[in-house]
Amino acid sequence: MVENFSEWFHDILEQANITDSRYPIKGMAIWMPYGFKIRKYMLERIKELLDKDHEEVLFPLLVPESELAKEGEHVKGFEEEVYWVTKGGKNDLNEKLALRPTSETAIYPMYALWIRSHIDLPIKYYQVVNTFRYETKHTRPLIRVREITTFKEAHTAHATKGESDEQIQDFIEIYKEFLDSFGIPYMISKRPSWDTFPGADYTMAFDTIMPDGKTLQIGTIHNLGQTFAKTFDITFEDKDGEHKYIYQTCAGLSDRVVASIIGIHGDEKGLRLPPLVSPNQVTIIPILFKKGKEEVMAKCLEIKEDLENAGLRVNIDDRDIRPGKKFFDWELKGTPLKLEIGPRDLENNITIAMRRDEGEKIELTLDDNLVDNVKDLLDKSYENLKKSAWDFQKEHVKFTEDINEIAELIEAGNVVAFNWCGDDECGKEIEEKTGYDILGIHEDAEEGAKCILSGDDAKYLALIAKTY
Amino acid sequence: MVENFSEWFHDILEQANITDSRYPIKGMAIWMPYGFKIRKYMLERIKELLDKDHEEVLFPLLVPESELAKEGEHVKGFEEEVYWVTKGGKNDLNEKLALRPTSETAIYPMYALWIRSHIDLPIKYYQVVNTFRYETKHTRPLIRVREITTFKEAHTAHATKGESDEQIQDFIEIYKEFLDSFGIPYMISKRPSWDTFPGADYTMAFDTIMPDGKTLQIGTIHNLGQTFAKTFDITFEDKDGEHKYIYQTCAGLSDRVVASIIGIHGDEKGLRLPPLVSPNQVTIIPILFKKGKEEVMAKCLEIKEDLENAGLRVNIDDRDIRPGKKFFDWELKGTPLKLEIGPRDLENNITIAMRRDEGEKIELTLDDNLVDNVKDLLDKSYENLKKSAWDFQKEHVKFTEDINEIAELIEAGNVVAFNWCGDDECGKEIEEKTGYDILGIHEDAEEGAKCILSGDDAKYLALIAKTY
Numbered sequence: 001m002v003e004n005f006s007e008w009f010h011d012i013l014e015q016a017n018i019t020d021s022r023y024p025i026k027g028m029a030i031w032m033p034y035g036f037k038i039r040k041y042m043l044e045r046i047k048e049l050l051d052k053d054h055e056e057v058l059f060p061l062l063v064p065e066s067e068l069a070k071e072g073e074h075v076k077g078f079e080e081e082v083y084w085v086t087k088g089g090k091n092d093l094n095e096k097l098a099l100r101p102t103s104e105t106a107i108y109p110m111y112a113l114w115i116r117s118h119i120d121l122p123i124k125y126y127q128v129v130n131t132f133r134y135e136t137k138h139t140r141p142l143i144r145v146r147e148i149t150t151f152k153e154a155h156t157a158h159a160t161k162g163e164s165d166e167q168i169q170d171f172i173e174i175y176k177e178f179l180d181s182f183g184i185p186y187m188i189s190k191r192p193s194w195d196t197f198p199g200a201d202y203t204m205a206f207d208t209i210m211p212d213g214k215t216l217q218i219g220t221i222h223n224l225g226q227t228f229a230k231t232f233d234i235t236f237e238d239k240d241g242e243h244k245y246i247y248q249t250c251a252g253l254s255d256r257v258v259a260s261i262i263g264i265h266g267d268e269k270g271l272r273l274p275p276l277v278s279p280n281q282v283t284i285i286p287i288l289f290k291k292g293k294e295e296v297m298a299k300c301l302e303i304k305e306d307l308e309n310a311g312l313r314v315n316i317d318d319r320d321i322r323p324g325k326k327f328f329d330w331e332l333k334g335t336p337l338k339l340e341i342g343p344r345d346l347e348n349n350i351t352i353a354m355r356r357d358e359g360e361k362i363e364l365t366l367d368d369n370l371v372d373n374v375k376d377l378l379d380k381s382y383e384n385l386k387k388s389a390w391d392f393q394k395e396h397v398k399f400t401e402d403i404n405e406i407a408e409l410i411e412a413g414n415v416v417a418f419n420w421c422g423d424d425e426c427g428k429e430i431e432e433k434t435g436y437d438i439l440g441i442h443e444d445a446e447e448g449a450k451c452i453l454s455g456d457d458a459k460y461l462a463l464i465a466k467t468y
Numbered sequence: 469m470v471e472n473f474s475e476w477f478h479d480i481l482e483q484a485n486i487t488d489s490r491y492p493i494k495g496m497a498i499w500m501p502y503g504f505k506i507r508k509y510m511l512e513r514i515k516e517l518l519d520k521d522h523e524e525v526l527f528p529l530l531v532p533e534s535e536l537a538k539e540g541e542h543v544k545g546f547e548e549e550v551y552w553v554t555k556g557g558k559n560d561l562n563e564k565l566a567l568r569p570t571s572e573t574a575i576y577p578m579y580a581l582w583i584r585s586h587i588d589l590p591i592k593y594y595q596v597v598n599t600f601r602y603e604t605k606h607t608r609p610l611i612r613v614r615e616i617t618t619f620k621e622a623h624t625a626h627a628t629k630g631e632s633d634e635q636i637q638d639f640i641e642i643y644k645e646f647l648d649s650f651g652i653p654y655m656i657s658k659r660p661s662w663d664t665f666p667g668a669d670y671t672m673a674f675d676t677i678m679p680d681g682k683t684l685q686i687g688t689i690h691n692l693g694q695t696f697a698k699t700f701d702i703t704f705e706d707k708d709g710e711h712k713y714i715y716q717t718c719a720g721l722s723d724r725v726v727a728s729i730i731g732i733h734g735d736e737k738g739l740r741l742p743p744l745v746s747p748n749q750v751t752i753i754p755i756l757f758k759k760g761k762e763e764v765m766a767k768c769l770e771i772k773e774d775l776e777n778a779g780l781r782v783n784i785d786d787r788d789i790r791p792g793k794k795f796f797d798w799e800l801k802g803t804p805l806k807l808e809i810g811p812r813d814l815e816n817n818i819t820i821a822m823r824r825d826e827g828e829k830i831e832l833t834l835d836d837n838l839v840d841n842v843k844d845l846l847d848k849s850y851e852n853l854k855k856s857a858w859d860f861q862k863e864h865v866k867f868t869e870d871i872n873e874i875a876e877l878i879e880a881g882n883v884v885a886f887n888w889c890g891d892d893e894c895g896k897e898i899e900e901k902t903g904y905d906i907l908g909i910h911e912d913a914e915e916g917a918k919c920i921l922s923g924d925d926a927k928y929l930a931l932i933a934k935t936y
Contacts, residue, residue, distance in 0.1 A: 024532050024535060030525060033524065033593070057501055058498065058499035060615050061598055061615060079558070081556070084553065085554075086555060088551055096555075106491075110491065113490060125501070134557050136557075
């Protein structure tokens with residue numbers, strides 16, 4: 001984990017060719033080629049998981065003001081941060097159009113048209129789109145932006161409340177599997193009522209701890225109940241001929257997943273990418289002298305082909321610069337495994353492998369087992385990144401029964417777990433007293449536990465943190 | 469080819485679950501699950517072709533007014549149709565922000581930052597994004613829309629004019645290969661000066677003839693010369709230490725590629741999809757009776773697995789409805805090959821295959837050759853679609869030397885080729901006299917040919933048509 005996270009994060013994005021923030025609108029950045037590839041492999045993974053049971057669609061970006069305004073609580077939650085299109089060419093539009101801050105009000109009027117009968121249910125759609133927030137807070141690339149370029153939002157419709165609750169569990173499992181793919185640790189909690197998604201019955205959230213101790217919300221799942229169904233009049237005819245409102249859920253992930261992959265696994269030398277999202281999983285570095293140059297390059301190409309045939313992404317860095325600079329570059333870019341081959345290695349029929357995550361050099365024989373050995377090192381690299389990250393999280397969640405200790409623990413870089421009665425007023429007072437945000441209810445309290453503030457019987461173990 | 473194309477096209481989009489145009493903003497539609505998959509496979513193909521030599525990036529949607537306005541001719545070409553964001557929350561923005569109509573003015577200020585030396589060149593970037601046009605003409609899904617959801621735009625930068633001209637040829641080859649993948653015929657022409665992209669030196673365009681005889685522009689490639697380089701001050705230090713302006717090209721494809729796949733190959737029964745973009749390449753229809761039901765389903769699953777292992781996309785339609793309805797549905801959805809299996813077929817160890825493109829039934833033996841036989845039928849299906857489409861185009865390009873014949877030929881559903889001197893004034897007069905649009909210069913004129921209007925020596929064979 002890096003010191004001075006904020007500065008490190010800012011620098012690494014530019015140095016590793018992830019994003020460029022010099023675009024002339026604050027909070028909107030460019031995905032550069034290397035970063036774009038990380039984003040692409042991340043997207044392929046979530047699509048792979050969602051496609052098992054959901055269908056991808058694509059809705060328009062713009063939402064008419066009249067639709068956005070229909071659900072009172074929802075619009076209140078977003079109206080301060082909506083970008084509005086008011087002109088087309090030189091004409092004023094008859095109706096203002098919102099750049100979607102999220103797509104409930106774009107999608108649900110169509111659900112009202114599509115859903116007629118119980119046989120139309122469930123609907124499980126998702127889309128990957130850009131969404132917009134007129135952020136007034138300080139922006140930060142991938143973390144707090146005005147254009148979220150990679151919003152993965154799923155929207156489901158069900159006949160019963162039970163099915164909608166099951167869907168919430170399904171999303172939780174999908175998000176776990178998704179984040180596990182990159183070794184990103186998470187804490188799941190039910191957000192307090194005052195931090196529930198505008199219009200939702202309840203919100204489940206995934207948070208992760210960044211190296212500076214602040215938590216980053218990286219995924220949210222909302223049970224919308226029948227709020228939007230009533231607003232947009234989305235009904236179906238049940239088996240018994242009765243017309244009923246549907247139950248809905250929605251769930252979202254953003255660019256922050258990439259921020260967490262970069263931030264949590266990175267070290268002072270640069271990125272340490274989990275193999276699944278690394279643009280190159282293996283980088284081959286030929287050590288070239290005049291003598292034996294062709295033989296070394298031929299062997300590099302042969303190894304590349306073998307590894308690629310096994311489904312790996314491989315590059316050869318044959319730039320005419322010294323090997324030390326190449327090592328430096330690929331450490332910065334976080335390629336999980338480097339293979340170094342010089343003329344003497346070729347004579348000895350070996351290559352020197354170096355994992356990015358722990359840096360030890362080991363010799364691999366250039367035989368039929370090479371592909372398996374390389375895959376094995378990649379697996380170990382992933383497992384090690386994942387374990388280190390989870391260990392860090394475990395070390396940084398501290399339990400206390402003393403409300404006066406909370407601020408101190410958080411300032412030392414921790415998330416704090418505490419017993420809570422679950423009462424709204426009490427919760428808000430805890431936030432006020434400590435100056436931090438309750439993430440939510442993590443699990444049930446132990447038998448006999450007392451609330452950290454009210455002293456009443458505690459229902460829950462809750463989490464409080466300094467949040468992004 | 470269908471009669472009454474306009475009505476057919478409107479209906480098929482809804483019936484085949486391609487797009488839904490009932491979204492509450494005119495000219496903005498929803499990609500439905502089946503249509504989204506066609507779009508996805510189309511995108512995979514262009515990315516496969518571009519990724520060989522270009523890198524994918526992603527720029528912000530919004531462009532500050534000051535950047536958009538910098539290149540005078542460019543902004544003049546777009547100002548009537550730009551959507552403007554003027555408000556963030558309840559505040560008026562300090563500067564209006566345009567929804568990109570195209571991304572030159574978003575990308576090139578960054579090129580000015582990124583390009584320093586000749587070693588930074590060439591740059592070959594592309595992105596796939598949504599772009600916006602405030603269309604005042606009648607909108608039509610996938611053809612004339614206000615949100616182009618799938619704009620594939622490439623932007624390259626070069627040290628010399630020669631390299632930029634070569635890049636134009638590269639794009640032409642890529643677009644040919646791309647459109648060939650779906651059997652879409654095309655006519656390539658150099659647009660006349662008055663139809664050149666605003667700010668470009670010259671524009672090369674791909675047009676295809678839709679069943680109603682109107683041409684659809686499906687791809688454009690622009691040599692931008694040094695216009696934008698001078699506007700945005702994009703210079704590099706050459707080997708000789710001199711500072712020079714770069715040369716640029718850009719190229720774009722839109723949702724119209726999907727419109728042409730649907731429109732050109734479709735028939736009265738529905739879609740006829742080329743295998744490469746068909747969500748299902750093979751649809752297996754089990755003919756189920758009480759007796760032998762399990763055996764038939766088991767065989768269907770076995771065939772599905774074999775075909776999938778060979779890389780094909782296969783579905784089994786085991787809905788509890790009569791087979792006739794299933795045939796009807798999959799003909800509508802254009803699945804290239806259907807396999808029908810009933811208990812008697814199983815006894816005879818055969819399946820009845822039916823290609824969507826020509827409808828003949830043939831028996832395939834259920835043996836080790838099945839996968840190869842299926843692939844062979846898919847290839848034939850694609851080749852047949854492609855040949856029919858090219859034949860249609862060849863039949864519908866008519867040459868004339870009589871200007872008075874042009875209107876009649878076009879009204880009969882043709883594109884007209886004619887000899888032209890190449891003079892701008894003359895060209896505009898031809899358009900005025902006939903009431904149609906010159907697509908551009910298709911090739912050089914034959915020796916001794918005379919211009920259809922001026923009677924001067926003709927330089928070019930040009931095309932004129934009724935355009936979308």
